[in-house]
Amino acid sequence: xxxxxxxxxxxxxxxxxxxxxxxxxVSLSPEVERVVLDRLRARPTQRRWPAVAAGLAAGIAAAFxxxxxxxxxxxxxxxxxxxxxxxxxxxRTPADSAVVVVGDFNDWNPAATPLHRASDGVWSVTxxxxxxxxxxxxxxxxxxxxxxxxxxxxxxxxxGAPTSVITIAQR
Amino acid sequence: xxxxxxxxxxxxxDAELVRRVRQxxxxxxxxxxxxxxxxxxxxxxxxxxxxxxxxxxxxxAFTLAYxxxxxxRHPERFAAWLFRILVNRCRTTGARRGRExxxxxPLEAADGIGVHHPSEExxxxxxxxxxxxxxxxxxxxxxxxxxVEELSYEEMAELTGAGESALKMRVKRACERLRxxxxxxxxx
Numbered sequence: 001x002x003x004x005x006x007x008x009x010x011x012x013x014x015x016x017x018x019x020x021x022x023x024x025x026v027s028l029s030p031e032v033e034r035v036v037l038d039r040l041r042a043r044p045t046q047r048r049w050p051a052v053a054a055g056l057a058a059g060i061a062a063a064f065x066x067x068x069x070x071x072x073x074x075x076x077x078x079x080x081x082x083x084x085x086x087x088x089x090x091x092r093t094p095a096d097s098a099v100v101v102v103g104d105f106n107d108w109n110p111a112a113t114p115l116h117r118a119s120d121g122v123w124s125v126t127x128x129x130x131x132x133x134x135x136x137x138x139x140x141x142x143x144x145x146x147x148x149x150x151x152x153x154x155x156x157x158x159x160g161a162p163t164s165v166i167t168i169a170q171r
Numbered sequence: 172x173x174x175x176x177x178x179x180x181x182x183x184x185d186a187e188l189v190r191r192v193r194q195x196x197x198x199x200x201x202x203x204x205x206x207x208x209x210x211x212x213x214x215x216x217x218x219x220x221x222x223x224x225x226x227x228x229x230x231x232a233f234t235l236a237y238x239x240x241x242x243x244r245h246p247e248r249f250a251a252w253l254f255r256i257l258v259n260r261c262r263t264t265g266a267r268r269g270r271e272x273x274x275x276x277p278l279e280a281a282d283g284i285g286v287h288h289p290s291e292e293x294x295x296x297x298x299x300x301x302x303x304x305x306x307x308x309x310x311x312x313x314x315x316x317x318x319v320e321e322l323s324y325e326e327m328a329e330l331t332g333a334g335e336s337a338l339k340m341r342v343k344r345a346c347e348r349l350r351x352x353x354x355x356x357x358x359x
Contacts, residue, residue, distance in 0.1 A: 014354065015346050019318035021299055028212040032226050033204040036233045040197060102263055104239050109259040111332050135238075139263065 083130055085168055090124035091115065091138050091146065099123040103136025103163075110139055131170045137163045189246035192237070204233050207250060211257050217315055218261045220304050228264050232257040255330055258312070302352040306345050309333075313341035314349070 089101045099115040105127060106112040115123035115138075135154045138146040147153055147162030154163040183191075185206075191199035208229060215225035215232075236243075236253050243252050303311055316322045316330065317338075324335040331338070 012346065012350075014350060015318065018299060018302075018349060018353070021295070022217055022303075022315070022319045023213075025209055026213045026216045026222075026225075028208060028216065028222060028226055028229070030205075030208070032208055032212075032229050032233070033201050036204060036230050036237070037197065037201060039230070039234055040200070040237055102259070104235070104242070107239075107256050107259050108235060108263055109332065110262050132241075 084128045085130075086126045087129045087166065087168065088124055088126045089113075089115065089136070089138075089148070090122050090150075091140075091148065092122050093138075093140055093146070094121070097141050099141075100139050101125060101127075101136055102139060104134040105129055105136070110142075129166075129168050131168045133165060133167045135163050135165050184247070185249040186246040189240065189243060189249050193240055200233075200237055203249070207253060211254055214254075214315055214320060215257060215261055217300075217303060217319065218308075218311060219264060220300060224264060228257065228260050231264075232260045235260065258316075258330055262308070262312070298353060302349050305352060306348055310341045310345035310348065313338050314345035317342045 091099060093099060099117075100110050101113045101115060102108045102110050113125055113127060115125045117123050136148070138148065140146050145162050148164035151164040151166055154165040183202075185203065188199045188203045192203070211232070212225055212229050215228040216222065219225050219228060232253065236256050239256075243249060245252070303314075306314065312331070313327065313333075316327045317324075322330070324338055327333070327338050328335045333341075
């Protein structure tokens with residue numbers, strides 16, 4: 001903590017006592033590490049980026065054309081030779097309050113990447129991404145996890161919750 | 172986020188363990204998790220309100236961090252990077268389950284005192300947990316980051332994406348609410 005950070009706030013002995021109690025160690029199972037290692041051994045990380053993005057995008061576009069999908073993502077060519085590519089995440093949902101996307105690219109922060117609703121009922125946001133493999137999901141109305149129907153599901157079912165994966169190929 | 176001096180002295184360093192994991196040594200990830208399980212688990216425990224959810228959030232955060240390790244740009248600051256993932260994971264846990272209102276208040280006392288005759292200490296823990304559970308999530312998060320994790324507002328802003336003014340207001344409201352809820356039972 002920065003020593004001066006609370007210098008402008010009155011020290012409240014009552015709150016300080018609460019905080020002292022909360023700083024005491026808690027008891028959590030050492031099995032946490034074993035569970036994670038077992039999980040990672042069972043489903044190793046796919047560190048190589050398969051050059052499937054283009055084919056995947058074509059497949060998704062075809063599925064869209066066939067009216068099979070209600071969500072979409074697109075990866076436009078990079079501007080100015082940059083390796084960062086604008087990627088659009090989109091979801092058609094009747095939600096009228098909020099849709100956000102969380103994933104590896106924003107550290108799963110639900111406050112970082114809200115989608116905006118267009119008049120056609122599609123929620124979307126464009127995120128600049130470098131080549132790589134990203135898992136993500138949509139959160140609708142702050143409570144419901146929705147996998148992107150326009151993208152393949154993540155193979156690593158780490159959370160027992162629906163997640164999708166997008167791969168941006170190296171150029 | 173600032174690592175405590177004791178953590179700075181451990182060997183091998185976080186950066187060394189991260190390097191080994193990146194080279195494919197999965198076993199090197201175990202010591203990294205052990206190093207931060209209790210320290211960061213405390214945050215998850217108080218934010219989510221029970222042991223089970225805290226352990227699940229920790230497991231998810233450790234897994235996410237491992238799978239994203241290539242994106243950890245400053246391995247020597249692995250702890251801060253991991254904590255950011257955990258904080259976000261705790262947020263999405265609440266969103267995923269939508270059960271903030273169903274938050275389980277009673278906490279098992281670390282001393283193992285039975286439920287029929289809880290000690291005064293255990294009762295205080297329970298009251299405190301109930302009080303925390305009645306804060307809105309943003310206030311609970313800000314209070315824990317400020318007073319328990321002892322982050323500066325600048326660090327909190329970087330971690331949460333919220334402005335410092337908003338964070339100060341959340342902390343202030345949290346303190347007021349806790350005082351209202353708990354002053355009768357005084358946690359002294």
